[in-house]
Amino acid sequence: MSERVSSGQPRSTSDPVPPRRRDAAATREAVLLAAREVFAELGYDRAGIRDIGARAGVDARLIGRYFGSKEGLFTEVVDLAFEKTMMMGPGHNHQAARSLLVDSTPEPADGMLIALRSASNERAAAIMRDNLERNYQRVVTDGLAGPDAAGRAALLIAVCSGVQLMRDILGNRALATGDLDKLVPYLEAALDAISATP
Amino acid sequence: MSERVSSGQPRSTSDPVPPRRRDAAATREAVLLAAREVFAELGYDRAGIRDIGARAGVDARLIGRYFGSKEGLFTEVVDLAFEKTMMMGPGHNHQAARSLLVDSTPEPADGMLIALRSASNERAAAIMRDNLERNYQRVVTDGLAGPDAAGRAALLIAVCSGVQLMRDILGNRALATGDLDKLVPYLEAALDAISATP
DNA sequence: CGGCCATGTCCTCAAACGAGGACATGAAAA
């Protein structure tokens, strides 16, 4: 089965500093960071507040006090995760295609990973939809000229989401091995076809 | 394995409690149909064998006897769901784009819906990846000329998956309302950019 | 016509989940 976080190893992967006693802000931050990791790995449903608390080195009950509920925590995590994301549109498509196909670390696309793995939950999907439209999609829309900018921005995000789904979540072999560089021009052309002003 | 369906009509959506006699084949069929619906609605994790059994009008325990486990049932459902799916590639892209954007019923894309909603589970993802590569992706690949046909087929499927994710699962408003017909040419052009022989 | 095995139904179990209230404690305020 998947690895369980041991109670004796409470430190987050990016938080190597142990001496934190009573500091609400630092605790909140540690919980948010751990939650972001766990949500990205397991999705909303499979991520448990016990896992998150253990990874943050914090009692699970504290999450309820700070964020109200698991759903409240998820909302804040999604806010953070979509703050800086991969850009698309004219002038960005080559980099986006490369980033999606050949780069191995999906670090900046953290938000999308959370979205893909949490899509099965209706409440989580609604939270992500609102945040996506209000922040990320808005930025992409602003970068587009021509008619139907909002719809085309949604298409661009959809294309990138689909590639990431097939590659990182389903683990499709055609997108995991071989000459992925050869596929970059195709994906780039597809993005250009949507973002180019007609 | 008798082929008759004497004890009832083919099960349909929201079938409450049909009178079931003793017919193993019909029972299997009813369970598979109900499971396909429930998996498409809720995804692998949230779908319970109790739900499936209730919708099929069958004791939940019977599922364990017929299919071994929930995972075994899922495997058979995925086999069925990808049997006939939306076609992509040269000559199909306009119809595919229309089907994804303006058609409201995602009935033929049943398999993709299951895939999108079950992506969070690693075991389910592996089952779908295998089936997708072995059946659906293979057909799309055969319809493509030129180099890197397998990778480009994966890209085509990825694009369509992404659109369906944004539209049907996340419920993005830019892809749910308004003049979706105006977006069809963009999506079609994107698909063409991938499937056209360079 | 009668036996019998496939078919269907019921029970339970162990584990994991989210959420909540009572209590200890340390760090800042007076």
Add this chain to the structure above:
DNA sequence: TTTTCATGTCCTCGTTTGAGGACATGGCCG
């Protein structure tokens, strides 16, 4: 220094999940 309240910890509860074994029953074969 003393007070005090935010901060952190532990407990339980009720629910739901997937899975398994024992028993009733009915349709087909002998």
